[in-house]
Amino acid sequence: MAKHMVNLDALIRREDFEAAAPDVLTQPSGLMANLGVAELGPDSFMYNVLRKPDFQRETANWTPDKVAALVRSFLEGDLIPAVILWRSPKSGNIFTIDGAHRLSALIAWVHDDYGDKHRSLRFFDGVIPTEQLKAAEATRKLVQESVGSFNELKLALQNADTTPKEKLRLARNLSAFALQLQWVNGEAEKAESSFFRINQQATPIDPTELDMIKARRKPNALAARAFIRAGTGHKYWSSFDDSVQLEIESHAKEVYDLIFRPTLDLSIRSTDLPVAGQGYSADSLKMVFELVNFVNKLRPEMWRSEASARKRVIPSQGAITALADDLDGAATIEFMRATKKAAMKIAGNSPASLGLHPAVYFYSATGRFQPAAFLAAVAFTQELVERRRLNKYTDLRCTFEDFLVKYKHFLNQIVQAYGSLQRSVPAILEMYRILLDALADELSEEAIILRMQKNSNPRLPVKIITDEDRKHGRNFSSETKNAIVLKSTLESSPRCNICGARLHLRAMTIDHKVRKEDGGTGDPGNGHMTHPYCNSGYKESGHSFPSSVNSPHAEHA
Secondary structure: OOOOOEOOOOOOEEEOOOOOOOOOOOOOOOOOOEEEHHHHOOOOHHHHHEEEEOOOOOOOOEOHHHHHHHHHHHHHOOOOOOEEEEEOOOOOOEEEEEOHHHHHHHHHHHHOOOOOOHHHHHHOOOOOOHHHHHHHHHHHHHHHHHOOOHHHHHHHHHHOOOOOHHHHHHHHHHHHOEEEEEEEOOOHHHHHHHHHHHHOOOOOOOHHHHHHHHOOOOHHHHHHHHHHOOOOOOOOOOOOOHHHHHHHHHHHHHHHHHHHOOOOOOOOOOOOOOOOOOOOOOOHHHHHHHHHHHHOOOOHHHHOOOOOOOEEEEOOOEEEEOOOOOOOOHHHHHHHHHHHHHHHHHOOOOOOOOOOOHHHHOEOOOOOEOHHHHHHHHHHHHHHHHOOOHHHHHHHHHHHHHHHHHOOHHHHHHHHHHOOHHHOHHHHHHHHHHHHHHHHOOOOHHHHHHHHHHOEOOEOOOOOOOHHHOOOOOOOOHHHHHHHHHHHHHHOOOEOOOOOOEOOOOOOEEEEOOOHHHOOOOOHHHEEEEOHHHHHHHHHOOOOOOOOOOOOHHHHO
């Protein structure tokens, strides 16, 4: 069974609470108390005025089983909580304050669109991730096995004599059952406060998602929303000029392809892994938001402030200017450019790219992506640039990465001690600093580990795992299988012919052994594979080649 969530985000359009229609509207004298499923069809009046708030989190948190179970429960007449709605007096559109997932699951059934058909294809500009397709197909299969399609039940009563009894029973239920509705009265401010109050009760909104909702007009939230969907889906930046929108979407796609391609499957078959894990996961939006904030040197106090133009004073930090809403897209583009530059430093084939191998830096020994390690690597590379230590790192890179591979469990130990995302970043970054300095001091592995263990701020809870610590059952678990594949492929990975460290084939260049200006030709025998930075910045700096490279230095002229 697919473990991916079903993306139903396309099925109810988003809109600003404050959007106004050309004509002034009045409050209705009465509102419906129930909603039949037939009113959710593509041609119905109700469906075409149905909206969700523009800041609402993505409707993509239900598994295929849960979507199928909701459809079955509705047709069986089980108790389903009332859907809470609000009718805008300005536009006349009807907003879901609570129950968007319930409504979207039924709409998906009526439209036969579980994130992969007509409305979803238009919404995501035809770019549907493999995980989303798998989840949609799994959902469709479950629903078919459980109750059948909406169209089947719709035709059942017209062909009662040939329809199976079970389908006929469900069809009759469909004709009679309806969702209960409750209504919020008042203006947009009342609707928004009701949304936050209700959605923090049964299933609280994740703190990062809540921060992004409240900062939805600020450039960091706009940039993160664009990156996570490669510039597709709901366009939070749609109020900007067309040229600005196009640039935002272009940057978003470039970064998405850089960090989330190829698609990560549940079982690892090679080390051709995306540097930022699954783009279609619960943690990916949080990680990308933190990435944008870190790269652009934003502290939470800057964008959590209610008054965007107000200055605050934080002890020991001085005055902090709160981040303003982005009115024209210029700040969003600035943030996106900075984030793209940071991503290009660790991945891709640009001349400045270090081409960090994902399996070395971003994945645990069992193949689990570690968001904290990704953020720490970005911080580490930026620090190398700022401190002018890129060439020193390249000198020691082969040994540096061999240590990380040998003691991969150190990463797990730090994340287990501190937690995921930003909580573990300072400790992982400190481990990298200590390792680089210790290698420069020519310390032994034992001395390096001892130096890490003695570090107190932050503490590095690293220890060598012994055979007694390893306990396995008789069968190979999926994590064990991933560990076997990663270990084997890392051992056989090609190496950079300049620094000697492992190459990621999506981030490599072909270098002339004898330079063209020295008479070198394009003959295959005169070429070898290198990291982009090794072939450009490092080689052009005039540094001698690291002693870790097996081939003679003269070959790299």
